[in-house]
Amino acid sequence: MSTSLNKVVLATIVLPHSKDLVLSGGAGPVFVAANKEEQQRLALYMSRITEGVVHDLENGVLVVVKH
Amino acid sequence: MADYFSSIVLAAILGGALRFLLLRSDYRQYPTYPHGYVSHLALGFIAAALGAVALPALLEQEYVAVTFLSLAAQQFRDIRSMERETLTKLDARELVPRGEHYIEGIARTFEARNYLVMGCTLIISATDLWLLRECSPWLRGCGLLLTALLLYMAVRNVMEGKRVEHLATIRPGKIIFKGANVFVDDIHFMNLGLDEAKAEFLKKGMGVVLEPKDIDASATLANIGQRQAIAHICAKLLGIYKDVDTPEFTPLVRRDVKTGRLGLLIIPATRDWDALLDAVKRVPVLEGSISRPSRSKAGRKRGDYEHQSQ
Numbered sequence: 001m002s003t004s005l006n007k008v009v010l011a012t013i014v015l016p017h018s019k020d021l022v023l024s025g026g027a028g029p030v031f032v033a034a035n036k037e038e039q040q041r042l043a044l045y046m047s048r049i050t051e052g053v054v055h056d057l058e059n060g061v062l063v064v065v066k067h
Numbered sequence: 068m069a070d071y072f073s074s075i076v077l078a079a080i081l082g083g084a085l086r087f088l089l090l091r092s093d094y095r096q097y098p099t100y101p102h103g104y105v106s107h108l109a110l111g112f113i114a115a116a117l118g119a120v121a122l123p124a125l126l127e128q129e130y131v132a133v134t135f136l137s138l139a140a141q142q143f144r145d146i147r148s149m150e151r152e153t154l155t156k157l158d159a160r161e162l163v164p165r166g167e168h169y170i171e172g173i174a175r176t177f178e179a180r181n182y183l184v185m186g187c188t189l190i191i192s193a194t195d196l197w198l199l200r201e202c203s204p205w206l207r208g209c210g211l212l213l214t215a216l217l218l219y220m221a222v223r224n225v226m227e228g229k230r231v232e233h234l235a236t237i238r239p240g241k242i243i244f245k246g247a248n249v250f251v252d253d254i255h256f257m258n259l260g261l262d263e264a265k266a267e268f269l270k271k272g273m274g275v276v277l278e279p280k281d282i283d284a285s286a287t288l289a290n291i292g293q294r295q296a297i298a299h300i301c302a303k304l305l306g307i308y309k310d311v312d313t314p315e316f317t318p319l320v321r322r323d324v325k326t327g328r329l330g331l332l333i334i335p336a337t338r339d340w341d342a343l344l345d346a347v348k349r350v351p352v353l354e355g356s357i358s359r360p361s362r363s364k365a366g367r368k369r370g371d372y373e374h375q376s377q
Contacts, residue, residue: 040262047261048312054260056247062260067314 004051004066011046011064013039018060028064071123074195075116077208081215082115082188083108088219089180107177110146113139114181118188122196143181150174162309163302163318168292172353183226187218231277231297232348234284239340240274240330252276254323254330257315264315271308271338275347277329282372283359285327290356294320297331297350304346306336 005027012022012030019032031046033039043054043062052066090107117139124132151174158164165173194214199207231237240251244265249256251274259265279285287293298318309316318333335343360366 043260044263047315051312051314053257053315054264055258056260058246 006066009063009065010050010052013042013046013062013064015039015060021059021061071126071196074192074200075119075123077211078119078188078192078195079112079116081191081211082118082184083112085187085215085219085222086111086115086180086184089184089222110143110181111184114143114185115188118185119192121189122192126196140182140185143178146181147174147178150177161299162307162311163299164295165299166292166295168290168353168355169296169299171355172296172351175354179226183222187215187222190218191215228354229352230348231288231350231352234287234352235277235279235329237275237277237344237347239344240276242268242272242274242332244269249332251330251332254321254328256319256321256330256332259315261315267316267334268332271334273333273335273338273340273343275331275333275343277331277347279327279329281361282366282369283361286358286360287352287356288329289322289327290353290358293353293356294322294329296353297329297347298333300350301331301333301335301343301346305333305339305343308334308336 009028011028014022014030014032015036016032016034019030022030024030031042033042039062043064046052046064047054050064050066052064055063055065057063087108090104090111117136120132121136124130124136151170154165154170154173155167158166158170191211191214195207195211199210202210240254243250243252244259247258247260247265249259249265249268254276259268277288279288298320302318316334318331320329320331322329331347333343360369361372366372
């Protein structure tokens, strides 16, 4: 049986203008992407690596959560 | 007992054949491997043999043999736990799992079918002993075969539970994105952040809306196990479009809390509306999820119940 962290934010990918919206203290690393394309690419990579789903908080912040 | 030998053999063979007919790989997609068939057929034949021996033993006043029958019946209880254990282990590695509710339903069916076979064999053996024993072999064979066939049809019809189409009207729904949130008609499913995933859903996704016909149907369909069964069967029958690293494509069944409607969001391997609607319609209603609030006094006093019955 494998063990994994479910319902926990595993990674956060932010755009430069919204990086101040994320404070430290949460779970998982915060990546700052240069632009929207890079943000999408990083989110895709992180979701494939962690087997999580990417969610959009619609303020320039994407989070990867495993369900 | 020697007088009854032919009767016991005939009834046991027909009972075993009944088990074979009942053991068909159907929407449950199980059993799928020869060893599964063998273990169930073996137990089915044992059940049939027990049913066939019961009456002759009674007629011969062999009461010890009848006591053994109850002892043997106990063994069939193990089938349920055996099935549950096997299916639960297998389920952990399914891309779209069956869910515990569905597994429990299958396990219960497998156990019950052995008792059914035992009961049917008892009837076959009674028919043989009281009606056909003195007849010519040809007539006896045909008579027993006919009895077995009638029993098979009766069992198949009686044991056939309800399906989702009896509880809800099922229609295609439209997949809509509002920002990052995906909806089927107005039922919310999830928040999706990847543009790539959104494009896939818009291009290949299919949405179905299930509207419960009454308050009982609404309560039954709300059950999470029942919803998982719908998602599992649709994914199994239409093909799965996901892998372990693309969990966003997992088929989902969500409930509109205001109306009790269910929505199904799925990306199937084959985009065929007829097949999808048919798959949803034929999902069995799980025994464990059935609720009937309308059978209670309080349930009938509910505003939505009165509204329905008008």
